[in-house]
Amino acid sequence: MDPVRNPYVPGAGASPPELAGREDLFTQAGIVLQRALGGKSARSFIATGLRGVGKTVVLARVEQLAKSAGYLTCFVEAEEEKPLGATLVPHLRRMMLELDRLGAVTEQVKRGLRVLKSFASGLRIQSVLGFSIELDVEPEHGTADTGDLTTDLPDMISALGHAAQSRHTGVALFIDEIQNLSEADLSAVIMAMHRVMREGLPIVLVGAGLPHLVSLIGQAKSYAERLFEFPILGPLSPAECEDALRTPAAREKVDFTPEAVAEVVRITRGYPYFLQEWAYHAWNVAHGDRILKGDIDVATAVSLTSLDGGFFRMRYARLTPREREYCQAMAELGEGSHRSGEIAERMGSRTQAVAPVRATLIRKGMVYSPAHGETAFTVPLFENYLHRIRTMGTDPSDSDD
Numbered sequence: 001m002d003p004v005r006n007p008y009v010p011g012a013g014a015s016p017p018e019l020a021g022r023e024d025l026f027t028q029a030g031i032v033l034q035r036a037l038g039g040k041s042a043r044s045f046i047a048t049g050l051r052g053v054g055k056t057v058v059l060a061r062v063e064q065l066a067k068s069a070g071y072l073t074c075f076v077e078a079e080e081e082k083p084l085g086a087t088l089v090p091h092l093r094r095m096m097l098e099l100d101r102l103g104a105v106t107e108q109v110k111r112g113l114r115v116l117k118s119f120a121s122g123l124r125i126q127s128v129l130g131f132s133i134e135l136d137v138e139p140e141h142g143t144a145d146t147g148d149l150t151t152d153l154p155d156m157i158s159a160l161g162h163a164a165q166s167r168h169t170g171v172a173l174f175i176d177e178i179q180n181l182s183e184a185d186l187s188a189v190i191m192a193m194h195r196v197m198r199e200g201l202p203i204v205l206v207g208a209g210l211p212h213l214v215s216l217i218g219q220a221k222s223y224a225e226r227l228f229e230f231p232i233l234g235p236l237s238p239a240e241c242e243d244a245l246r247t248p249a250a251r252e253k254v255d256f257t258p259e260a261v262a263e264v265v266r267i268t269r270g271y272p273y274f275l276q277e278w279a280y281h282a283w284n285v286a287h288g289d290r291i292l293k294g295d296i297d298v299a300t301a302v303s304l305t306s307l308d309g310g311f312f313r314m315r316y317a318r319l320t321p322r323e324r325e326y327c328q329a330m331a332e333l334g335e336g337s338h339r340s341g342e343i344a345e346r347m348g349s350r351t352q353a354v355a356p357v358r359a360t361l362i363r364k365g366m367v368y369s370p371a372h373g374e375t376a377f378t379v380p381l382f383e384n385y386l387h388r389i390r391t392m393g394t395d396p397s398d399s400d401d
Helices: 023-037 055-068 084-101 107-122 125-129 149-166 183-199 213-220 222-226 238-251 258-268 272-285 293-309 311-316 321-332 340-347 351-363 382-392
Strands: 044-048 072-077 171-176 203-209 374-377
Touching (some): 023 044, 023 055, 023 203, 044 055, 044 213, 055 203, 072 084, 084 107, 084 149, 084 183, 107 149, 149 171, 149 183, 149 203, 183 213, 183 222, 238 258, 238 272, 258 272, 258 293, 272 293, 293 382, 321 340, 321 374, 321 382, 340 374
Parallel strands (some): 044 203, 171 203
């Protein structure tokens, strides 16, 4: 069929044409946003799930809801090597200046600008970012200027919240890949939102990360479980998969046969990222106005070639030889999670000897622990990829530049 009319959008963070299976989460997000604006207590939420379940897409959709409700928004992705303060400062500056332009200057907005000047100065932003943050105000000496994010971020967010409150609006902070934050930065975020709750400010945090994020948050601050909801984003049900496949096609007067839908659900296991990949290629190889099971068979070969050359290979390339050995042992044990002892035995080692490898893989976001002593891949279908490259006897990293 005509590839120009293809409604499916494979790719990380790309919003699918039909966001099936997440309606309840969006409804709850809307309630949180309205409660916060109304000065009522509202627990922010941090969604967790494996790679490919659509966490970034969910954040983007909630950001749209926030903007529609009149919020100022800030969307950042946490990076392992970049301090959170340096990431936030340009966005904080933008939002403070937007608040400044909304009407006659209030004392809360003026103070917010002064605190931002102190915050940026304390973090030595010019040396971190390579440029300075220009604000034509004097700093608020003694506030948010220690250079310690766990002390300064709560002060900064409080000042921002009071400024927004004076303008009868709210602020929504979106942080993707939160598990990449250092423990100190994660603690600072939690402490800032604790301050928001205490002072009843119209600020909402919406975050996303891998499954082990919940334990990281609990380790950072024990009271965090009372500040946030932790919705789990999993694969879609068969009915939700059918909606995600057939609804966009129907808009183009095209349909999937039941057999084609069932085959896509079976192969992708209901993961949204893979649903889009298979549907996209199935559309391109199909003829007429029906997508058949035979089209899915052809699309499978194309999809696997695409994923093996990009999505899977990119993650495999980050692994050391010992980490690859650990992952191969997991793949040989089959789908799902496995006991650490079983993996070590498969490697011909003791559990204690490979524990550092497991810990590094968790930090890299390649595996997580769904239960004590258990290990599973964060990337769905990754074990199948490892089987394929082992069967072919090739190492994808051999062709790296």
